[in-house]
């Protein structure tokens with residue numbers, strides 16, 4: 001059931017993601033959700049920070065877009081939403097942007113439970129600046145700034161945002177297409193703060209340094225790594241090693 | 255019609271306000287729709303009183319998690335259609351610099367109050383200083399002209415807050431109200447007029463939001479939610495907001511206009527006051543609280559028949575270059591007292607060839623009239 005999503009793309013701009021970048025898939029899945037819900041995209045405001053993922057809405061979405069500063073997208077979005085609550089406001093940005101430099105804004109927006117939908121494109125590194133380590137980089141992974149392997153554990157963003165008080169919290173990979181579309185729909189229907197961590201492969205920066213193979217191999221390995229939350233409950237910690245638990249962690253839609 | 259007359263929210267009459275309360279009432283009168291701030295001495299009372307007053311008027315106020323979030327949320331609110339304001343002091347002003355640059359680049363109206371205290375760093379939180387004048391002008395990387403006002407009384411904190419909103423909406427540039435601890439915490443009688451003039455940003459549906467035919471124009475400012483499909487970005491962009499991050503021509507054109515739209519219009523922006531300058535041999539060039547002491551000193555020396563005059567800069571940026579040149583050509587010496595290590599004095603030197611004598615006091619106290627008188631006596 002292929003839909004014409006072109007209507008949501010700004011005329012005259014061409015998508016410029018690297019070959020195999022998961023952000024291109026994520027862009028389509030977000031638009032699919034908007035389309036399914038029959039939301040008038042002109043009623044929406046898209047806010048992004050700085051980074052590859054921040055390009056998803058700006059300039060590509062043919063709607064009101066606010067392309068801001070590195071790390072500050074949620075703060076900008078808070079002002080717009082507080083002043084005009086009618087703006088259906090979605091923040092789309094990278095993990096470095098939202099979790100590292102902008103981590104404090106993420107925590108406080110979740111705490112305030114402000115009616116924003118935040119989609120965090122987690123590619124496990126800083127792609128735009130050349131593949132440096134991020135708070136989401138798995139321990140041991142190689143990046144431009146961890147040539148010996150990342151010595152630190154990655155942060156569990158969903159746990160963080162959940163603990164801070166968000167209404168809806170979920171994690172899915174761009175390989176879990178229907179679940180992710182569904183999740184974006186639920187997030188958009190949530191009143192209060194909704195947060196989705198979208199796992200998206202970055203073959204050019206992260207994949208290459210970690211010998212994860214061609215883009216197709218990276219997608220395949222992501223499929224193998226993702227375990228649904230419900231299935232994970234029956235697995236031992238040994239079996240869960242290296243796995244990524246996906247699903248809905250707080251479901252405010254009821 | 256961009257200008258309109260409205261009733262002041264407070265009934266006309268005399269009031270006894272602190273400087274910070276006057277700023278709050280100025281924001282209310284100017285129909286500020288969004289305020290975000292983070293507590294910091296000596297600006298805290300603005301956030302506190304606005305939290306109360308905005309509940310009464312239906313405007314939105316919020317205490318954010320820091321000053322970065324405060325300025326950024328104001329910019330978001332401004333694009334959503336609000337007249338927006340934040341207030342802070344030195345440390346918070348430093349944190350805001352990246353956001354200020356974003357407001358400059360995206361031509362976002364926003365009023366920023368800096369109730370200056372003695373710095374650098376945490377310095378003396380409850381003490382006065384005037385050390386942020388250059389930071390207002392050059393604090394953000396790739397600095398472009400902005401507008402900065404320097405009020406000297408509680409009355410002016412009220413009036414200039416309204417003026418700041420009008421200027422920011424008119425020129426689409428951040429406007430700084432460079433208050434000082436001494437005026438922020440001063441209590442004085444002020445008169446509130448029953449009617450005020452407000453400038454509302456011009457909207458023209460479908461018209462480019464980031465470019466004009468003229469090389470010094472201010473484009474109309476659309477807002478979110480009106481089907482304009484806006485592209486707002488702090489990266490270099492064309493008239494429609496499309497990013498052009500490696501095109502020299504686009505960069506040159508945009509930066510040129512951001513510069514010219516303020517520099518070319520400076521005569522209509524700049525305000526100043528002259529006292530006893532007609533036959534003066536010595537002129538004091540001053541601003542903010544220091545102008546109060548300076549005037550006191552000038553009046554006293556005049557009583558003794560000394561030919562002393564004074565120029566008070568109500569607008570610090572854009573700088574009153576022509577006014578200074580003119581004064582400099584009429585007097586023998588210019589005396590510039592400042593509560594910093596010498597910031598405005600450098601500008602004065604730039605635009606005049608007469609002798610310029612600085613006086614700098616950075617002990618966290620206001621400069622007393624006696625101190626100024628003593629120094630002037632030595633120069634006379």
Ligand SMILES: Cc1ncc(C[n+]2csc(CCOP(=O)(O)OP(=O)(O)O)c2C)c(N)n1
Pocket residue numbers: 050051052053054070093094095096097098121123125126127128129134
């Ligand atoms: C204040 C500031 N610091 C650093 C940068 C440089 N910078 C741009 S994007 C980025 C990281 C982007 O990583 P992420 O948010 O994960 O997005 P991705 O590119 O991976 O999608 C950095 C450090 C900046 N633009 N601003």
